Amino acid sequence: MKVIWVLENIKEDYSFYGKFNLLLLLASVRLWKKHYPNDRCFLYCDKMTEAVLYKMKALEFFDTVEQYTHNRNIDRNVFWAANKVAVLGKQTEPVILMDNDTLCFKPIKEYLDPEALTVYNFEIGKGYYPGNADKYVKQLSYKPRWQTNSVNVSFLYLPDPKFTQAYADLSLQIMEEFTEAKVPNSQYLIFAEQLVLRHMAERDGIKLRSLQSTYWDCDSWNFGKDHKRGIWSWPEVEMYAKHYGPSKKDVLRSQGDYDYDKEIKMLLNCINFPNLNTEFIKKK
Secondary structure, three states: OEEEEEEOOOOOOHHHOOHHHHHHHHHHHHHHHHHOOOOEEEEEEOHHHHHHHHHOOOHHHOOEEEEOOOOOOOOOOOOOOHHHHHHHOOOOOOEEEEOOOEEEOOOOHHHOOOOOEEEEEEEEOOOOOOOOOOOOHHHOOOOOOOOOOEEEEEEEEEOOHHHHHHHHHHHHHHHHHHHHHOOOOOHHHHHHHHHHHHHHHHHOOOOEEEEEOEEEEOOOOEEEEEOOOEEEOOOHHHHOEEEOOOHHHHHHHOOOOOOHHHHHHHHHHHHOOOOOOOOOOOOO
């Protein structure tokens, strides 16, 4: 299986890198390799990121590191994850795409339906995502009747490369059109990346499943009801896979249930690589 991580320094500045985020990336790939040593782990990144990982002595964590950028006319300040979608458009085989802040603590591939597009969780987007009445959505050249339900793609298994390429094409097209329309914020990135994927899967009759069987309600910012197309309900899912997402801010501030130093220690234990060099990286 080909497993992909994507990290692009859109700021082109070393202030982009922080110890916690880089350790999350490295723990993500190390844990995956622990469970699946024969999988091919790919990192797509920019030149600066490759140099930082080289200095950390961490390039060898990946089987292949490729420098990759795209030249689409997309506002990267708003659509900062565009390169992740662009990378998917180049794939010619089934792939798993891992967010850099997603950790798999136990093997999970055995639970996947090999024919089902699988995401981390389903989202209820009513009151949160822009819809048909939104002035920017109205300007899109592709005009289905948009629904507000979406998916979280912090874990994404894509079994059909033809569908993967079609999804990437439409998603990037929408990002370009939103860029031309000068959309104001990254909520439109989530629309183009996550809501579009849910729409296309349902439009094309693609079997769709999720790791987490508990809905996430975006508007109330809380968990909702359980559904039957997931594998584990929350919080059981986090025994197998955890996506930090917005919780990263709490970690950095040692707020809520998180303590920054304890999280760093946990990540270093997951990485378990004595030659790792982190001395030159800013703390947060």
